[in-house]
Amino acid sequence: MVGRILADQLSKQIGQNVVVENRTGGGGVVAAQELAHANPDGHTILLSSMGILTITPQMQSVPYDVERDLLPVANIASVYNILVTGSRSPIRRWQDLAEMAKDRSRTVTCATVGAGSSQQLSCILFAAMTGGQITQIPYRGGAPAILDISTGRVDVMFGNMPEFLGQIRDGGLRAVAYGASEASPLISELPVISRDGLPGFVIPSWFGVVVPGRTPGVMVSRWNAELNRALEAPEVQRRFTENGLQRLGGSRESFLQQIAADRQRWGEIIREHNIKPE
Numbered sequence: 372m373v374g375r376i377l378a379d380q381l382s383k384q385i386g387q388n389v390v391v392e393n394r395t396g397g398g399g400v401v402a403a404q405e406l407a408h409a410n411p412d413g414h415t416i417l418l419s420s421m422g423i424l425t426i427t428p429q430m431q432s433v434p435y436d437v438e439r440d441l442l443p444v445a446n447i448a449s450v451y452n453i454l455v456t457g458s459r460s461p462i463r464r465w466q467d468l469a470e471m472a473k474d475r476s477r478t479v480t481c482a483t484v485g486a487g488s489s490q491q492l493s494c495i496l497f498a499a500m501t502g503g504q505i506t507q508i509p510y511r512g513g514a515p516a517i518l519d520i521s522t523g524r525v526d527v528m529f530g531n532m533p534e535f536l537g538q539i540r541d542g543g544l545r546a547v548a549y550g551a552s553e554a555s556p557l558i559s560e561l562p563v564i565s566r567d568g569l570p571g572f573v574i575p576s577w578f579g580v581v582v583p584g585r586t587p588g589v590m591v592s593r594w595n596a597e598l599n600r601a602l603e604a605p606e607v608q609r610r611f612t613e614n615g616l617q618r619l620g621g622s623r624e625s626f627l628q629q630i631a632a633d634r635q636r637w638g639e640i641i642r643e644h645n646i647k648p649e
Contacts, residue, residue, distance in 0.1 A: 407440035411583035413590035451532040452550035452574040472503025482516035493529030532615035
């Protein structure tokens with residue numbers, strides 16, 4: 372979705388068709404490998420998840436050098452992390468989840484969608500910071516996880532707001548609180564966990580653009596400028612807001628600082644909890 376919104380605007384700006392090509396597999400590794408081997412002429416860019424640049428290379432061997440072969444250009448969007456539960460669940464506040472997780476007489480379950488995903492890291496960090504025990508239930512994708520939460524087979528899920536919006540609006544899921552740094556204007560009344568008694572519980576989940584490592588500096592600068600210009604377009608801002616996305620942008624240097632900070636933070640959690648690829 373982020374890629375298509377960007378592609379529509381960039382096509383207008385640069386006067387060339389910007390085509391979105393989905394390359395699934397390996398949690399982004401397949402796409403990153405293709406970019407790493409692409410001609411560094413500025414005509415191939417990758418919309419990279421946070422995981423590709425900060426988490427996956429710390430969990431497993433990848434067929435490229437994340438420092439040398441992937442050149443960060445600009446951060447684009449952050450997805451609001453949100454805690455959801457079923458509409459009939461007794462969990463109405465994040466504190467309810469924390470209390471239930473401390474009760475050893477029952478098992479609290481949390482849906483995840485892959486080792487090292489923001490969903491899994493959210494569960495691990497929440498349990499560690501609140502002193503509870505939460506059992507992870509892994510799924511191959513968000514759709515079956517959402518189904519099981521809505522029917523009560525799984526208690527909760529921390530995840531990306533856009534994939535929950537339909538079920539929240541239809542009443543199948545209850546939005547509880549934000550694991551993001553702030554609330555989305557779409558559901559502004561929900562508490563932000565880090566401001567509501569659990570400082571430091573902030574789960575970033577961003578998407579940024581990278582190019583092949585040998586791309587000339589002038590082309591990198593041009594892409595940074597065009598991407599920031601695209602993010603200022605009213606249509607892009609509207610579509611981001613409607614779909615639960617935070618607009619980012621900024622300099623290449625600020626993007627590099629974000630990458631470094633997240634590598635350190637999640638690297639420590641990966642090593643402490645011995646998270647391995649599934």
